[in-house]
Amino acid sequence: MGRKSKKQIEEETTAIESFLSNQHYKKANTLINSKGRSTLLVQKLFAVSIAKAELNHDDNTLEANIYGTDLKKIFGVKGGSFYEHIKSAIEPAKSKPSILDWRIIYSNDDTKEIEAINVITDASFKNGVLNVRYNSKITPYLANLQSNYTVLSLAEAVQLNSVYSFRLYEILKAEMDKQRAITKKEGPYYIQYHLTDLKLRLGIIDSQADPLIISALKKGNPDYDAIERQADKSDGAGKLKTFGNFKKFALDKAQKELNETTSIWFDYEPVKAGRGGKVVSIRFKIDVNPKVKNKNNTYNELNLKDRKISAAEELEYMDQVQDIIIDERVKPSEIRSILKAADYNVDKIRQAYDLYSRQSNQVENFVGWMISAIRNNYTMTGYSAKPIVGEYVQGSFSYDDMESELLDNF
Template sequence: MGRKSKQQIEEETTAIQSFLSTQHYRKANTLINSKGRSTLLVQKLFAVSIAKAEHNPDDNTLEANIYGTDLKKIFGVKGGSFYEHIKSAIEPAKNKPSILDWRIIYSNDETQEIEAINVITDASFKNGVLNVRYNNKITPYLTNLQSNYTVLSLAEAVQLNSVYSFRLYEILKAEMDRQRAITKRPGPYYVQYHLTDLKLRLGIIDSQADPEIISALKKGNPDYDKIEKQADKLDGAGKLKTFGNFKKFALDKAQKELNETTSIWFDYEPVKAGRGGKVVNIRFIIDVNPKVKKCDIPEEKANKTTVIDSMEVIDQIQDIIDQKIKFSEIRAIAEAADYNIDKVRAAYELSKKNKNIDNFVGWMISAIKNDYKAAGSGNSSIVGKYVQGSFNYDEWEQDLLDN
């Protein structure tokens, strides 16, 4: 077979981008801010499997089955088998943790608990299908999330070329969304991390490498100087031990990647203290990336909603609606409201006054489109431009979902 033409390459690229454009994954912020070491491929596979995972409420297991053909599309592999890539992630290799070796330490400030666990209990690749099963203790941080979580773009995550870029994308996106939700104001936003804490979050220092490090991290206020010294004895940070190398190979590389290719933008500055001006903290400035392209929505709406705007509205809808509905259904509701959160909130409040709703999503779409309002003070009836019984909510909902 001859070389592919430029048109064929462009068509394949477009197909991959289209495949990823609507794919997102959700993580509890507790998990995003955990400390652990893994490879870039493991992080990407984890993100993909989250997006594909199915929850079994009977035994609280979370499991994902992903076809190798889909993995090839997601990772942009143009030919051959994905077997070697999967093998390198599952089989232990010298100085490189496999997907089964990935252990993290995380803290839950609400319950004041700190725990160290393996993230994945089983992984296999058979008959062209990757199967991943998560530790049951991770399940609450990945499914049925109601608050304190972040929606991340799979398309943005999988195209990153550094594990440090990947982790900073998740960490800074979570922090930006958290501050935006609390302050209700546009950016920029500011956050500061202890240098050692940041190295642990990025996996530069292995949180599981030594009993003394594990013990120090399990305390409420870890002694980061002690952890850094212990890591130095083990040469745990490798070439990124010096701040100059950490800046060059981790921070600067991540800054270039994220600012050029993702929906977030950041800058940073080292904070020095003590005699000799040793760097002890990194202060980040985070904002929505000015390069963000318009959301893939109808042209007449293009000037209203960016990718970030739409995802913010979808996040808010998920927080408002206390119903288990699909992401596509949430997006259909957002589309019906022209991404106006006030319209969605008003319709949802009305829905709680109506006890006879068979199709919740269809009813919400109709209520938004037809501007339903309560019939009168103290009256639970709902009125709109059309009589409810005469409208086919299922057809309207499906029409929006299909488009």
């Protein structure tokens, strides 16, 4: 496949943005940090189907039905049939795992359990509709998530062109959001992974290819050096076995893609040890993409009430707000109402949420409180009205009425 022209990229981007406007998918961090090998198409189909999946309460399984016409829009397929693409994802092929072959190993820190499972139990493509059903064992990591999960942008994810970019997008976004939630501070954030652990997370070393590797990973503290040696015996890392190739084809490619096209930015450095300075781990520096930060600074100087926000821009804003209020249960429509109240000024929302986090009284209507705090410039000393919330002062109007009025406009 040749290099895409600028016009092709613009057409695909426009189609994706219009179709995926404001769509996100959620994954438990346990699942994001699992180890397994799959193709880029399988990962993208997984992300899209998660966003579309519905829970069958009878058997506690998630099932998604996606029209082929929608899939063509998502993956930028121009004309023809999407059948061959789906066929390559579903049918097994030598040295290329299908969607049904996708097995992962994950650990649950709460239950102190480690398990290896097939992610998808059934997949079919009939009458132009892709049907996917997930293993019921991972339902808790995809449905009704309350904590320890990450919200990811579907539009950003499906535009990535490397499976390593895709996996690093999920892994680093999850880590950035977690550290931000814990520290309540702005980045940059740092995380270090053992080189072999990272190769397993990216699927470069197949966690399911060798019984000895499977056995080693099921231990609480895996011997990654032993796993690396075992993988070397079977050439398990392929052309990315050497650090030079791993750097060139995985890390550098992912860095370029993520830094140019997503809301996160990262840099990295190899950590060496022992005689000869062998690379043993990778240290990542992660932050909100400067393009997003600069865009916010520019928008803060504009009167956004009179400015039309594109679907892609609104998606970015919603993603940022979700990161700020990650501990709250809010709907996309509620996030939009908060953004509209703040004239799409994310700094106002961050300041309001900081006040909300430090107050002592319980708030029954979080969205209404945030809208009121933003519109009335709540501060530590409050404003001229009746004091009813913690250390702050709050007006006497109805939050529910205000929220309804804003939501009615969407």
